[in-house]
Amino acid sequence: MDAREWDRHIVEKKIDCLGQDRRDSVFLYDLSAGGCMVEFPEAAAKTGERIEL
Known part of the structure; x- marks a missing residue:
């Protein structure tokens, strides 16, 4: 595994x-x-949708 x-x-x-x-x-x-990992509730953002955290 790469570092x-x-x-x-x-x-x-x-x-x-x-x-x-x-x-x-x-x-x-x-x-x-x-980057980061973000866990969404069901039916939150759609694939490819732009979001702001």
Whole structure:
């Protein structure tokens, strides 16, 4: 397995997420300079939809 390019920080926090026409709470974890992991509730964002955290 290759080493990760950036260090990851363990974050476990519910945050607001703005979609095209709605605001949802999402679960944020594994934050790094290259991105993060976000867990959405069912039927939240659609594939390819632009979101703001």
